[in-house]
Amino acid sequence: MSVPLSILDLSPISEGSSAAQALRNTVDLARHAEQWGYERYWLAEHHFVSVASSSSLTLLGLVAAATSRIRVGTGAVQVGHHTSASIVEAFGTVDALYPGRLDLGLGRSGHRRSQFGAEAATTRGGHPVLDAVTGRTQVRDGVVVPPPFDPRRITDRAKFLASIEALQQLGAEAPEFADQVAEVQALIEGRYFSSQGVELHAVPGEGIDAQLWLFGSSAGESAELAGKLGLPFAAAYHVAPGTALDAVAAYRAAFQPSEILAEPHVIVSADVVVAADDDTAHHLTSSYGHWVHSIRSGAGAAEYLDPTTASPLTPDQHRLVDDRLASQIVGSPTTVVERLHALQTLTGANELLITAITYDHADRLESYRLLAEAWAA
Template structure:
């Protein structure tokens, strides 16, 4: 039996459109995803770029209101930009009205100012899944595993660092990621006390029926904390394909049974564009490289451009994004199902999380619908 499929959405803004329309598109896609049998609908948090999911928790509430069964959540809240109390109170507010449907995903993105402001470095733990002699891309049982992308290759970090500064109060320093995860869990459980020993209770928030997830791209802190606490874990293959297998391995190695889970539970993400045939899918996905290049050049995600009018990337531009192009799942339903099945097999994923970005919203809807049909979600839902 195939594993469940879920959707990750950034509410991308297409060239010639508006953030307002992107948000309407997100709500429509969530409603269709529920009809088509997807298991979860997760929203990503990004700031000062051409995606409309910057206030992801607000959007989660709107999507929950517009749907009735599908689980809705964050992928992920950038905890370095939020206090633990604000996160729990916000999710508690939504859960009060739509109980038992929320996934509270936590990620380290807001903690990475030092990483992007310094020389590139490899993860301190775990081993990269890469040919260390040649540095070349490997194929692992049908899954493309490129060399890890070094943050130091980002051309201009000025905007990123300015964004981090704008998202934090002057002089504020986020706590260690593991400490903040502990705070969130304690606030949900009603066991939180300040360093001075004062008990505080989140209202709403305490006792909320939310499932806490951790997200990670390598075998570092996120994977190890998720494993040690016995929480479910999401590995970001669509962002960091060179280190995601390492992340899954590190999570499973660190896993300890808990009141949350008796055994590891892993979701692995993939960037997908499905169309009726391979050639059409390749055309619809042909400006994905331009989008990734805008991120890695330092400009951040720009409006998603139309493949009918776009000029090809230069050789230098392609070199900066080759790993992401090689690991995008593009093609007919049969082609994409075959590749996703390989990813599930190699990672042992309990669930797959797909994200699809196209310039045309109707084509994005079609991509998710075709995949749902080919994966058997409709028949599984009926059963």
């Protein structure tokens, strides 16, 4: 029996389009996803780039209002840019009107010490899945596992650092990730006390029926913390295909049963585009490398280019993104289902989290529709 499929949406802005249209596309896709049987609809958080999901906490409510059954969540809140109270109160506000459908995903992004995903530059714990000597891409049981991407290859960090400055109050320092997760749990469970010992209650927020998830891309703090707390864990293969399998192994190794989970529960993400045949799917994704390059260069996600008019990547540009191109799962329904089954089998994932980006919204809808039908069959 196939595991459930869910969706991670960045609200991408296509070349010549607008943020408003991207947000309308997100709501439209969420409605269709519910009809097609997807388990969850998660919203990413990115700032000062050409994606419209900068305020995932706001978009969460809009998607919940537009749907009726599908679970809706954040994938993930960048906790370094938010206080624990603001996160819990935002979720509490949505849960008050749409109870029992929310997934509260938390990620380490936004902490100064995790700049450019430094956690993903190394692996510890678990079992390495790459050829550390040669740095060659492996194919393990049908799953592409490239060498880890070294964030030191990103030479222009000016925009990233400026974004951090703009998103935090002057002089503010984000707490340790583990401390902030503990604060969120305490606020939800009604046992929060300030540093001065004053008891505080989040209204709304306390007592919400939301599933708490932690996100990670390597065998580092996030994976280990999720395991120790007995929380479900999301491994970002779509962002870090070279280290996501290590993250799953570290999570399982650290797992301790809790009131929430008796056994580990993992969702693994993948970049996927499906079309009627392999050639059409590869054409639709021919500008995907340009989009990834805009991120890897330090400029941040650019508008998604029209594949019909986009110029080919130069060899140097291609080398910066070849791991993401190799690990993207593209093709006909049969091709994609085969590769997704391989990813699920190798990772032991309880669910798969699909993110699809195309220039045309209709092509993105068709990709998710074809995948849902093929997966169910």
